[in-house]
Amino acid sequence: MMAEAETINIKAPVKLTKKDFTSDQVVRWCPGCGDYAILAAMQTALPMLDIPRENHVFVSGIGCAARFPYYMETYGFHTLHGRAPSIATGVKLANPHLTVWEMTGDGDSLSIGGNHFIHTLRRNIDINIILFNNEIYGLTKGQYSPTSKKGLVTKSTPYGSVETPFSPGELVIGALGSFFARTIDTNPKHMADTFIKSVGHKGTSVVEILQNCVIFNDGTHDLITSKDTKDDYQLLLEHGKPMIFGKEKNKGIKLNGLKLEVVKLGENGITEKDLLVHDAYEADPTLHSMLARMQAPAFPVAIGVIRAVKQPTYNDLVFEQIENSKQKQKFKTVNDLLNSGETWIVE
Amino acid sequence: MVQELEKVVVKFAGDSGDGMQLTGSQFTNTSALMGNDLSTFPDFPAEIRAPAGTYAGVSGFQVQIGNTEINTPGDEVDVLVAMNPAALKVNLHSLKKGGIIIADSDGFDPKNLNKINLSSNPIEDDTLSEYKLIKAPITSLTKKSIEGLGLDTKSQARCKNMFSLGVMYWLFNRNIDSTVAFIDQKFKKDLQLGDANKKALFAGYHFGETIEATPSYTVKPAKIAAGKYRQITGNTALAWGLLAASEKTAKHLFFGSYPITPASDILHELSKYKYWDVKTFQAEDEIAAICSAIGASYAGDIGVTCTAGPGLSLKAEAMGLAIMTELPLVIIDVQRGGPSTGLPTKTEQADLLQALYGRHAESPLIVIAPNTASNCFDFAYMAVKLSIEHMTPVIILSDAYLANGSEPWKIPSVNNLPAIQIPIAKFDAENKYFPYERNVEKLSRYWAVPGTKGLEHRIGGLEKEDKTGSVSYDPVNHEKMIHIRAEKVARVAQYIPEQTVIGKEKSELLVVGWGGTYGALLTAVKELQLENESISLAHFNYLNPLPKNTAEVLGNFKKILVCELNTGQFAHYLRASFPQFKYEQYNKIQGLPFGVRELKEQIKKYLIK
Numbered sequence: 001m002m003a004e005a006e007t008i009n010i011k012a013p014v015k016l017t018k019k020d021f022t023s024d025q026v027v028r029w030c031p032g033c034g035d036y037a038i039l040a041a042m043q044t045a046l047p048m049l050d051i052p053r054e055n056h057v058f059v060s061g062i063g064c065a066a067r068f069p070y071y072m073e074t075y076g077f078h079t080l081h082g083r084a085p086s087i088a089t090g091v092k093l094a095n096p097h098l099t100v101w102e103m104t105g106d107g108d109s110l111s112i113g114g115n116h117f118i119h120t121l122r123r124n125i126d127i128n129i130i131l132f133n134n135e136i137y138g139l140t141k142g143q144y145s146p147t148s149k150k151g152l153v154t155k156s157t158p159y160g161s162v163e164t165p166f167s168p169g170e171l172v173i174g175a176l177g178s179f180f181a182r183t184i185d186t187n188p189k190h191m192a193d194t195f196i197k198s199v200g201h202k203g204t205s206v207v208e209i210l211q212n213c214v215i216f217n218d219g220t221h222d223l224i225t226s227k228d229t230k231d232d233y234q235l236l237l238e239h240g241k242p243m244i245f246g247k248e249k250n251k252g253i254k255l256n257g258l259k260l261e262v263v264k265l266g267e268n269g270i271t272e273k274d275l276l277v278h279d280a281y282e283a284d285p286t287l288h289s290m291l292a293r294m295q296a297p298a299f300p301v302a303i304g305v306i307r308a309v310k311q312p313t314y315n316d317l318v319f320e321q322i323e324n325s326k327q328k329q330k331f332k333t334v335n336d337l338l339n340s341g342e343t344w345i346v347e
Numbered sequence: 348m349v350q351e352l353e354k355v356v357v358k359f360a361g362d363s364g365d366g367m368q369l370t371g372s373q374f375t376n377t378s379a380l381m382g383n384d385l386s387t388f389p390d391f392p393a394e395i396r397a398p399a400g401t402y403a404g405v406s407g408f409q410v411q412i413g414n415t416e417i418n419t420p421g422d423e424v425d426v427l428v429a430m431n432p433a434a435l436k437v438n439l440h441s442l443k444k445g446g447i448i449i450a451d452s453d454g455f456d457p458k459n460l461n462k463i464n465l466s467s468n469p470i471e472d473d474t475l476s477e478y479k480l481i482k483a484p485i486t487s488l489t490k491k492s493i494e495g496l497g498l499d500t501k502s503q504a505r506c507k508n509m510f511s512l513g514v515m516y517w518l519f520n521r522n523i524d525s526t527v528a529f530i531d532q533k534f535k536k537d538l539q540l541g542d543a544n545k546k547a548l549f550a551g552y553h554f555g556e557t558i559e560a561t562p563s564y565t566v567k568p569a570k571i572a573a574g575k576y577r578q579i580t581g582n583t584a585l586a587w588g589l590l591a592a593s594e595k596t597a598k599h600l601f602f603g604s605y606p607i608t609p610a611s612d613i614l615h616e617l618s619k620y621k622y623w624d625v626k627t628f629q630a631e632d633e634i635a636a637i638c639s640a641i642g643a644s645y646a647g648d649i650g651v652t653c654t655a656g657p658g659l660s661l662k663a664e665a666m667g668l669a670i671m672t673e674l675p676l677v678i679i680d681v682q683r684g685g686p687s688t689g690l691p692t693k694t695e696q697a698d699l700l701q702a703l704y705g706r707h708a709e710s711p712l713i714v715i716a717p718n719t720a721s722n723c724f725d726f727a728y729m730a731v732k733l734s735i736e737h738m739t740p741v742i743i744l745s746d747a748y749l750a751n752g753s754e755p756w757k758i759p760s761v762n763n764l765p766a767i768q769i770p771i772a773k774f775d776a777e778n779k780y781f782p783y784e785r786n787v788e789k790l791s792r793y794w795a796v797p798g799t800k801g802l803e804h805r806i807g808g809l810e811k812e813d814k815t816g817s818v819s820y821d822p823v824n825h826e827k828m829i830h831i832r833a834e835k836v837a838r839v840a841q842y843i844p845e846q847t848v849i850g851k852e853k854s855e856l857l858v859v860g861w862g863g864t865y866g867a868l869l870t871a872v873k874e875l876q877l878e879n880e881s882i883s884l885a886h887f888n889y890l891n892p893l894p895k896n897t898a899e900v901l902g903n904f905k906k907i908l909v910c911e912l913n914t915g916q917f918a919h920y921l922r923a924s925f926p927q928f929k930y931e932q933y934n935k936i937q938g939l940p941f942g943v944r945e946l947k948e949q950i951k952k953y954l955i956k
Contacts, residue, residue, distance in 0.1 A: 023805070025805075025817065025818070052800065053800075053803060054797070054798055054799060054800045054801070054802070054803055055797070055798055057646070057797045059642070060807075062808075069805050069807070070805050070807070070818060072805075073803055074803050075797040075798075075803055075804065075805075076804070076805035076806070076807070077642075077645055077672075077805070077806060077807060078805065078806070078807025078808060078809060079638070079641075079668060079807065079808060080638065080664060080665060080668050080808060083634060083635070083638040083665065085635075086603075086630065086634065086635035086636075086638030086639045086642065087638045087639070087641055087642035087645070088642060089628070089635075089639045089642060090601060090603065090628075090638065090639035090640060090641060090642020090643035090644070090645070090646065090648075090650065091642040091643070091645060091646040091797065092642075093601060093626050093628065093639070093642075093643060093648075094599065094601055094626075094642070094643040094644075094645075094646035094647055094648040094650075095646045095647065095796075095797065095798055097798065098646065098797055098798055115631055115632060115635070116631065116634075116635050116638075119630075119631035119635070318626060321621055322621045322622070322624060322626070325621040325622040326622045328622075329622040330619075330622070333594065333761070334587065334590050334591045334594045334623075334761045335760060335761050335762070337587065337590065337620075338577070338587065338758050338759070338761070339575065339577075339758055341577060342376060342379075342380060342525065342577065342578070343575055343576060343577045343758065344379065344380050344382065344575070344576050344577075345574070345575055345576070346382065346568075346571055346572070346573050346574060346575075346576055346757075347573055
C-alpha cells in the first residue's frame with residue numbers, strides 16, 4: 001500500500017526563506033481574516049519544497065482569496081471570476097515544468113466557475129487548487145454562497161437561504177477528483193503540511209480550507225475550530241491509522257452497513273479493531289466521499305488528506321501524445337505541408 | 348462534338364446524406380488539376396441528416412470553373428444535378444434559363460413528391476420546359492452497375508453520387524484519373540466498396556456518352572500566374588497560417604477551442620500537428636477555451652482561440668482580461684448568420700461591431716479580416732505577428748463563405764513570410780523588470796514568461812499603475828492607462844499596409860467592402876470598369892485600426908457605396924470615423940453571399956449621371 005504513496009522531495013535547509021516569497025504589496029484583507037494565516041502558511045511551505053521560486057505560478061479568479069497572488073513574490077496572475085482553472089490549464093500546458101497553484105474561494109470555484117472546476121478535476125491536470133471555504137461572498141459584501149448553510153441570513157437572503165449547500169469534497173470526488181484534503185485556517189502547521197502534500201500529488205489536488213470571514217460569516221466553523229469543541233468535531237485522518245477522535249481519544253468511526261457511525265471505544269465491546277482504518281490511496285471513491293460528507297454535529301469533520309489516488313494526468317498524456325507523434329511525423333516543415341496532397345504546376 | 352466554354356457554374360444538389368459535398372469537391376479537384384481557375388460554395392443544412400427528401404435536408408455544392416480569372420462561385424447555375432424533387436425546387440430559381448438539369452428520375456417517385464406536396468411530377472409535366480432536362484434513372488442504373496459485387500441495398504444506393512459525378516465528367520470532358528485515385532485511397536481498407544464506387548463512376552460516364560442528350564463541353568486551363576498551386580479552404584488556410592507563425596517564431600501553438608459551426612474544422616485541422624508541438628485543447632465551453640489560450644500566452648505559447656458569433660459573445664469578458672494584461676492572443680471568429688443560433692451554416696458579416704466594440708468598458712483591440720479563402724493563411728500569420736509584436740489581442744473576422752469555400756492557391760513559401768519580433772523580457776541585474784514598462788514606439792510592454800529567474804511579477808485584471816504594474820485605484824492613472832492602451836492599438840496603423848484601390852485612385856464612385864465579399868465585389872467592379880464606368884473598389888482587410896490613408900482614399904471619390912452582408916455596420920463605423928464623407932449603402936442579410944449581377948444592378952444606381 002505504501003508503494004502507492006505520493007512522495008515529494010523535501011530538501012532540508014534551502015536557500016529560500018519565507019521572506020523570499022513575500023512581495024512588496026500591502027496586504028489588504030480585513031484585520032482578523034483567516035486569509036492572513038493561509039498566506040503565512042504558504043510562505044512557510046514553499047521554502048521547504050525543492051522548487052525554484054520562478055517556477056511557482058499563482059493563478060486566481062475573483063474574490064478575497066483571489067488577491068493572494070499579489071502577496072506572493074512568485075509569478076502571479078489575478079484573472080476572472082471562476083475562470084482560474086482554465087487559465088491555470090493553459091499555463092500548465094504551455095509549460096508543464098511549472099508548479100501551478102490556483103487560489104480560489106467557494107463562490108469563485110463552486111458557483112460561477114463550477115463548470116471549469118469539475119472539468120479540470122475530470123481531466124486531472126496537475127495543478128493545486130486551494131479552496132478557501134468561508135461559506136459566504138466576502139468581496140461583494142456578504143451574500144450567501146453555494147456552501148452557505150441552509151437558513152443562513154445574509155444581505156441577499158434576509159429570510160434565510162433556502163438552498164442546499166455543496167460539500168466541496170463530495171463534489172470533487174463526484175467529478176473524479178484524484179486528491180482531496182481538508183485543513184483549517186487556525187492550524188498553520190497542518191495547512192503548510194497539506195500544501196506540500198498537494199504539490200506531491202500528480203494531478204488536480206483540491207485543498208479545502210475551512211476559513212473564517214470575520215465580517216460577514218464570523219464563526220461559521222466555530223464548532224470545528226474552537227478550543228473547547230475541536231477535539232470532538234475534528235477527525236484527523238492519517239493514512240493507515242484508525243479513525244479515532246475526541247478529547248479523550250475514545251471515539252471512532254465505524255462502518256455500519258452502508259453508513260458511517262460514531263462509536264465509543266469500550267462501549268458495547270467496541271475496540272480499535274472495529275474502527276475504520278484510513279486508506280487515502282484506495283481508488284474506489286465510496287468511502288472517501290462518505291468521509292468528505294461528514295458534518296458536525298452528528299459527525300466529526302474529516303481533516304487531512306481524504307483522497308490521494310494515482311491517476312494519469314492530463315498534461316502527461318498530452319505531452320506523451322506529442323512525443324509519440326514525433327516518432328511518425330508526417331511533414332518535416334510547414335512548407336512540406338503546404339506542398340502536400342494534390343498540387344499542380346501552372347507554366 | 349465538344350463546345351468550348353469560358354466559364355461554367357455547376358451545382359450538385361441532393362439529400363444531406365447523398366454525398367453531394369464529396370461529389371462537388373471531386374469535380375472541383377479534377378477541374379483544378381486540369382488548370383481551371385475556380386471558386387466553390389458548399390451550401391448545407393445545419394442538421395446532419397434532416398429527413399430525406401425534404402427541403403430541410405437539401406445539401407448543395409456549387410462551383411464555378413473557368414479559363415479566365417474566377418473570383419466567385421457564380422450567380423446563376425448552368426448545370427444542376429438534382430437527386431430529388433426537393434433539391435430541384437430549392438435550386439431551380441438560381442438555374443439559368445436554358446440551363447441543363449440532370450435529374451435522378453428514380454428520386455422523383457411519389458414518396459418524394461409527396462414530401463414536398465407536389466401533385467404533379469416536374470420532370471414529367473411542363474414545369475421544366477425552359478430548361479434542357481436529362482432524366483437519368485441514376486439510382487437504378489447505379490445498382491445495376493454494381494449488382495454483381497454482393498453489396499447490400501443501402502451500400503449500393505450510396506454509390507449513386509459517383510454515378511452522377513461520372514455523368515458530369517462526361518459532360519465536361521473531365522479527366523477521371525484523380526477521382527479513381529481518390530477512391531482507391533479512401534477505400535483501401537474496403538476494396539469491394541472502392542470497386543463499387545469506381546464502377547458507378549464509370550457507369551455514369553458511359554451513360555452520358557451513350558445517350559448524348561446534349562453536346563459535351565470543355566473549359567480550357569486558365570491563364571493564371573505561373574507557379575505551383577493547390578486548393579485551399581478558408582478554415583484550412585487559417586490553421587496553416589497559425590502553423591507557419593509557430594514555426595517562424597519557434598514558439599509552440601496553443602489552440603483552445605470549443606466546437607461550433609462553422610469554425611470547428613480549424614480545431615480538427617490543428618489537432619493533427621501534435622508533432623509540431625501544437626497543443627489543441629477542446630475546452631468545456633467557449634469561456635474556458637479563451638481563458639486557456641490566455642493562460643498559455645501568459646506562459647509563453649502562442650495562444651489562439653476560435654469560435655463563431657455566439658461564442659465571441661461568451662469570450663467577451665476574457666478579451667477584457669487579455670486587453671488589461673496586455674498579452675498576445677488571437678481570436679478567430681468565423682461569422683455566421685445570427686443573432687443567437689440564427690443560421691449556423693450560412694454566411695454573414697454581422698459580427699463587425701461586436702468585434703470592434705462588443706466588450707465591457709474601453710477595450711480596443713486589433714481587428715482584421717481576410718478577403719479570400721487563401722489569404723486566410725496570410726491574415727492568420729499576420730494576426731500572430733501583430734498580436735505578439737504589439738502585445739495585444741487580435742480578432743480575425745472570417746465567415747462561413749470563406750471558411751468552406753475553396754479556390755486554387757499559389758503555394759507560398761514560409762521562408763518569405765515577414766519575421767516576427769518577440770518582445771521577450773530578459774533578466775537584467777542592473778535594471779529591475781517592470782511589467783508595464785513599454786517599448787517607446789509601439790507602446791507594447793515586455794513579455795516575461797513564468798520560469799524566467801528574476802522576473803517574478805504579478806499581473807491581473809485590476810487596473811495597473813503605469814510602468815510598475817502595481818494595483819492602482821488612482822483616478823488619473825486609470826485615465827492615463829485607458830489612453831495608453833488605446834494609443835497602443837492606434838499606433839498599429841504605422842505597421843500595416845496602406846489601403847489600396849482597385850481602379851483609378853480618383854474617380855466617380857468608390858465601392859467599399861471588407862472581408863469575405865471581395866470576390867463578388869471585385870468581379871462586379873471589374874465588369875463595370877470594362878463597361879467604362881468610373882468606378883473603383885477599396886476592399887478593407889484592416890478594420891481596427893484602419894489603414895492610415897483611409898480618409899485620403901475615401902476623399903478621392905464623389906460617391907462612396909459601402910456594400911456588406913449586414914445592415915450597414917462598416918458604413919456606420921466609417922461614418923463615425925470619417926464624418927466628413929457621405930456614405931451610401933447596399934446591404935443584404937439572407938445568409939447568402941453577394942451575387943455579381945445583383946451588385947452590378949445596385950452599383951449602377953449610383954453611376955447614373
